[in-house]
Amino acid sequence: MKSHLSQVLTGLVFAVSSLASQSAEVQVAVAANFTAPMQKIAAEFEKDTGHKVLLSSGATGKFYAQIKNGAPFEVFLAADDETPAKLETEGDAVPGSRFTYAIGKLMLWSAQPGYVDDQGAVLKKSQFQHLAIANPKTAPYGAAAMEVLTHLNLLDAVQPKLVTGENIAQAHQFVATGNAQLGFVALSQVMENGKLTGGSGWQVPTKLYEPIRQDAVILAKGKDQPAAEALMKYLKGRKATAIIKSYGYDL
Amino acid sequence: MPSDVDLAAVWLTLKLATVTTLILLIIGTPIAWWLARTRSWFKGPVGAVVALPLVLPPTVLGFYLLVAMGPHGPVGQLTQSLGLGVLPFTFPGLVVASVLYSMPFVVQPLQQAFEAIGARPLEVAATLRANHWDAFFTVAVPLAKPGFITAAILGFAHTVGEFGVVLMIGGNIPNKTRVVSVQIYDHVEAMEYAQAHWLAGGMVVFAFLVLLALYTLNRTGRNL
Numbered sequence: 001m002k003s004h005l006s007q008v009l010t011g012l013v014f015a016v017s018s019l020a021s022q023s024a025e026v027q028v029a030v031a032a033n034f035t036a037p038m039q040k041i042a043a044e045f046e047k048d049t050g051h052k053v054l055l056s057s058g059a060t061g062k063f064y065a066q067i068k069n070g071a072p073f074e075v076f077l078a079a080d081d082e083t084p085a086k087l088e089t090e091g092d093a094v095p096g097s098r099f100t101y102a103i104g105k106l107m108l109w110s111a112q113p114g115y116v117d118d119q120g121a122v123l124k125k126s127q128f129q130h131l132a133i134a135n136p137k138t139a140p141y142g143a144a145a146m147e148v149l150t151h152l153n154l155l156d157a158v159q160p161k162l163v164t165g166e167n168i169a170q171a172h173q174f175v176a177t178g179n180a181q182l183g184f185v186a187l188s189q190v191m192e193n194g195k196l197t198g199g200s201g202w203q204v205p206t207k208l209y210e211p212i213r214q215d216a217v218i219l220a221k222g223k224d225q226p227a228a229e230a231l232m233k234y235l236k237g238r239k240a241t242a243i244i245k246s247y248g249y250d251l
Numbered sequence: 252m253p254s255d256v257d258l259a260a261v262w263l264t265l266k267l268a269t270v271t272t273l274i275l276l277i278i279g280t281p282i283a284w285w286l287a288r289t290r291s292w293f294k295g296p297v298g299a300v301v302a303l304p305l306v307l308p309p310t311v312l313g314f315y316l317l318v319a320m321g322p323h324g325p326v327g328q329l330t331q332s333l334g335l336g337v338l339p340f341t342f343p344g345l346v347v348a349s350v351l352y353s354m355p356f357v358v359q360p361l362q363q364a365f366e367a368i369g370a371r372p373l374e375v376a377a378t379l380r381a382n383h384w385d386a387f388f389t390v391a392v393p394l395a396k397p398g399f400i401t402a403a404i405l406g407f408a409h410t411v412g413e414f415g416v417v418l419m420i421g422g423n424i425p426n427k428t429r430v431v432s433v434q435i436y437d438h439v440e441a442m443e444y445a446q447a448h449w450l451a452g453g454m455v456v457f458a459f460l461v462l463l464a465l466y467t468l469n470r471t472g473r474n475l
Contacts, residue, residue, distance in 0.1 A: 062440045130340055135423070137441040163340045163422030166436075174422065178322040179339040 023050045024227035027072055029063045030055055031079035031214065032134075032169040033104060033141055033186030037247045038077065041240045049234070051227040059167035061138025067092055067219060074222025075231055077101060077214065079168070080140035084217035097218035101235050102249035104212035105187035106144050109201040111176050120202040122182065123154055130163045132174040132183030140212055141168045145184035147209040175199075188247035214249075253449045259426050260434040260450070267342070267430060268410040271349040275357040275406045276399070278350075283361030284387070302355045309352070309415025316348050317420050340422035345430075348420055349410045357406040364398020365391065400468055408461045411454075 030038045035057040042053040060079040067073060067087060076093070078084050081100065087093040108123065110116045122128070134142030142164070149155040163179075165171030168186050175183040184204075190197055216235060222228035234240055241251055253261075286298055304312060319326045320338040327337045338344030368391060376386035392399070414432040421428035423437070431450055438447035 059440065061442075065440060065442045068442070129336065130422070132422070135437070135440075137437065163424060165422075166418060166440075173317075174339075177317055179317065179320075179337060179420075180422075 023052065024225065025052045025054060026074050026222065026225065026227035026231050027054045028056070028075045028077065028231070029067070029071070029073040030057045030077040031060050031063075032057050032139070032167040033079055033188055034077055034102065034214065035169065036192075037102075037188060037243050037249075040243050041235065044239055044243070045231060045234045048239075049227075049230055051230060053231065057167075057169065059135065059138040060140055061135075062167070072221055073219055074225055074228040075216065076219055077216045077235075078140075079104065079212065079214055081213040081215040083140075084215040087217060087219065092220050094218040094220065094223050097232060098215050099232075099236070100213050101216045102214045102244050102251060104141065104214050105206070105248055105250070106141060106148065106204040106209060106212070107185050107187040107190055107201045108182060108204060109172075109175060109185045109190050109199055110182040111178055111199040112181070113198075113200050116182055116200040116202050118202055120204065122202075123149075123152065123158070126157055126161075128181040129161060130174070130180035131158050131161050132163050132165055132171045132180035132185075134168040134171045134184075135164050135166060139165075139167050139171075141184065141186050142171070144209040144212055148184070148204055151208045188249060191248040193246050194248070253453075254446065256425060256429075257434060257446060257450055260429050260431045261453075263342075263426060263428075264411055264430040264432075267345055267349060268407045270346050271353060271410045272357070272403055272406045274346065274350050275353060276403060279354065279357040279361060279402065279406075283358045284365055284391075286358070286362045287365035301358050304352050305355050309413070310419065312348065312352060313416040313419030316344075316351075316416065320344060320347070320420070339420045340424060340428060342427050344420060345417060345428055348416045349413060352413055352416055353406045353409045356409045357402040360398050360401040360405060361395065364395035364401075367398075368394045397468065401465065404461060404465050404468075408458065411457065 028038070028042075035055070038055060038057075042055060045051065046053060056073070060083050063071070063073070063076060063078070064083050064087070067076065068090075076084060076087070084093060084098050088095055088098055108116055108120050110122075116122050123131075133145040136142035136146045146155070149158060163174055165174055168189065171183050172185045172189045174180040175185065187203060190199065190201060216232060218228050218232060245251060282297070282301065286294060286301075317339055318324050320330070321327045322331065322337050330336065330338055335343075338347060372390050372394060373386050376390045381389065412432065413430070414436070417428065417430055417433055418436070421430070421433060423429050423433055431454065435447050435450045435454070438444070438450070
């Protein structure tokens with residue numbers, strides 16, 4: 001009888017612990033440009049695996065500072081490849097877990113149809129009042145925008161017209177509300193299912209800026225967490241890559 | 252050491268707080284006076300509207316201002332038709348936002364000061380044939396002086412401490428909309444902690460001095 005009870009108890013403990021591991025939570029820091037696709041991927045991931053995803057979105061540089069100061073994120077989807085590499089060498093990420101989940105594209109975009117031509121000549125005409133970019137210090141897309149302006153020799157001309165969003169989402173919001181006539185945003189923010197969702201845009205030629213290789217990495221807090229590992233695997237899978245491509249990213 | 256950019260942010264913040272405080276004293280005084288004296292049914296609703304920024308998250312104010320002052324919003328349409336352009340990302344835009352945001356900090360101390368005077372001194376002034384304006388400027392204003400001092404200090408300090416609204420409608424432009432609180436946020440995000448410390452420490456000292464001044468004046472002043 002006694003051994004029976006202990007068997008039942010052991011069974012219960014196993015059942016409970018395996019349940020817990022089956023539906024674990026994973027806390028993800030995601031670069032602002034990847035928020036929309038990640039929400040879709042997370043929904044699919046939750047359906048397919050039973051794990052739960054908690055998403056926080058923001059500027060990559062801000063997440064770096066937060067992770068260095070003990071933020072509870074387990075997986076980091078950055079907007080560049082330098083920040084995850086840095087976290088890895090500094091011991092804040094799991095070595096060998098890093099991979100490129102998407103290659104981002106920069107878009108000069110206006111909420112007004114017909115405002116931005118397909119050569120980006122509107123930039124040189126300089127008739128706009130405000131040009132929105134993400135903060136180049138913390139957001140890789142902001143840094144890429146500065147690169148483009150430098151390459152086009154327009155930086156001095158547009159400098160007084162620059163308005164800086166705290167991250168790429170805010171830069172997009174400035175343009176979407178019409179307060180800035182145009183701005184450099186992520187292609188993924190204005191594209192869905194391979195089409196522009198509204199307004200007008202110029203997809204900036206990739207020779208004008210370094211490719212925005214966006215790396216994912218498991219952070220120290222996510223080490224040996226099955227949900228974190230499952231998510232990383234899922235990101236490489238067919239379903240996730242299809243979603244990623246539909247937002248205009250390269251892979 | 253604070254850089255030139257930091258000092259520019261300090262200068263801009265002081266300019267914003269000064270302009271905002273002056274405007275608030277000018278438009279806040281009649282509002283406070285009316286609130287203190289009226290028996291109208293509107294007293295409750297108007298008082299509540301004035302106090303709204305105390306309760307609302309700055310993001311609510313920032314969001315609505317961004318939309319309302321934008322080119323498609325009602326305020327934006329008005330400013331454009333007046334040839335003023337749109338207000339977000341400009342210094343006047345920050346002034347408008349700050350006036351709304353700091354309104355209760357100016358109106359409420361003034362209202363309390365006016366209420367504390369009561370009807371009696373003004374009635375006496377009336378028997379001495381002082382007209383309403385006369386009575387207001389020669390009787391009510393001097394009696395409410397401590398209220399004016401409190402209102403000015405609080406309005407100024409609260410504008411200096413503004414962050415969320417400016418972040419949402421400012422666009423972080425040097426010399427125009429990049430105030431100290433935004434500059435500190437930028438430094439912290441970029442992990443420039445040394446520079447952040449200069450400004451953040453300065454803000455702590457500033458806030459302490461303001462409150463110290465307020466409490467010292469409070470003790471010596473009347474009707475506070």
